[in-house]
Every structure is written in C-alpha cells, then in structure tokens.
Amino acid sequence: MTTHDIPDSRTEEADLRADIYALLAALLREPPSEALRQWLAGLEGEPDDIRLSQAWSRLAAAAADSDVERLERAHFRHLIGVIQGDVLPYASYYREGGLMEASLVALRRDLKTLGIQRSADVSEPEDHLAxxxxxMAMLIGQNDQRAGSFFHRHLAPWANRCMHDLARVDTPFYAALGELATLFFQRESAILIDNTTLGTPVPGTSVHEDRGQALGAGE
Known part of the structure; x- marks a missing residue:
C-alpha cells in the first residue's frame, strides 16, 4: 500500500460534515420522502459524541414512528405556515427582527464573492437556514478554507437560537431535528474557530454587520 492508498481521516470527517449539512438543508427545506424517512429510521448514532449520538437516535426513532403524511403537515405547520410557521428559519428574522434586512444584503455580497447564486426554482431568500x-456543505466538501469565515459571519450569530426554537415544537421528529442541529452547530463552532484565520476570509461584511447591526432593508 502506498501513502496515496491510506485514507485521510480528516477528509472523511469533512465529507461526513458536508453530508450532515446537506441533510439538514434537505429536511429544513421540505418534508422527507418515504425513502429518506426509512433511511433516517435506520440511522445509528456517533459513538465518539454521546450527546450527538443520542440526538441521532431520537431522530431515527421519531422517523420510524411517523409517516410521510404526518411529516408533511408538521413541516408546513412548523416551518412554513399559512402566514408564517412556528419557526422562521431566516437570518434576518433572528438577527434584526424582520425579513429582507441588512444581514441578507451582507450575505448576498459574500455569496457573490464565492460565485454562488440562488437557483431559479428556489423562492426563499438566501438567508433561509436550508x-x-x-x-456550508459545498464549502466543506470542496475543502474551501473560507467555510469558517462564512459560518461565523452568517450562521453562528443566530442558527443555534433558531434550532433551539425548533427543538421546542410538539412534533417529535422536528423537535429531534432541532436538537440535533443545535448540537451539530455547537460542535461546528468549535471546529471552525481554528479555521477562521486560514486562507482568504470571505470579504464584504464589516465587524458591525457581523454583529447584526442593521444597515437598511433590501433584497
């Protein structure tokens, strides 16, 4: 076996983290399909992190104990709503108390710098948590050192509060999802602290914007 044949544990860990971000995005954006629900029901926890392992187990149990129709209704009630859902998963709402605020403007500048655009078939603003x-899944999957800067500027100030609110809803599946996401983001915050000074920081936001001070509404 050559050195090129030896698996890089850091790469495997990064791939796993990217996959978790992608899963969270999928579950926050829309209810799971039957295939995804069954896959989630068979998940096992991570033995190296007891709290996360327990959260994965609770999500798996809730998936096994539910069905697609109930999850569709719950997703609409908790995350969409007729006027608004129980939880509004938007950065502007948690950082400034409204929608289409300054944090969205700053986010769009950074996304433009990263060369990322909203898909034409997506109606939500870019500051939706999904x-x-x-x-984040894209940046980590590409080993982009700007992932840490992006996380701490655009997710760290509010994502945990949002998912803590989701963890309090009355549907076990989405409560478990909120708990899992909260713990995952907490771990990400610790992992990405050391990376925020590596590579080229994501330009476009000032310290004041990072702290959530409004610069004015705009889309």
Missing part, C-alpha cells in the same frame, strides 16, 4: 447549510 440555503446556508447548502453553502
């Missing part, structure tokens, strides 16, 4: 998780 969209941000998709960006």
């Amino acid at each position: 969209a941000m998780c998709e960006v």
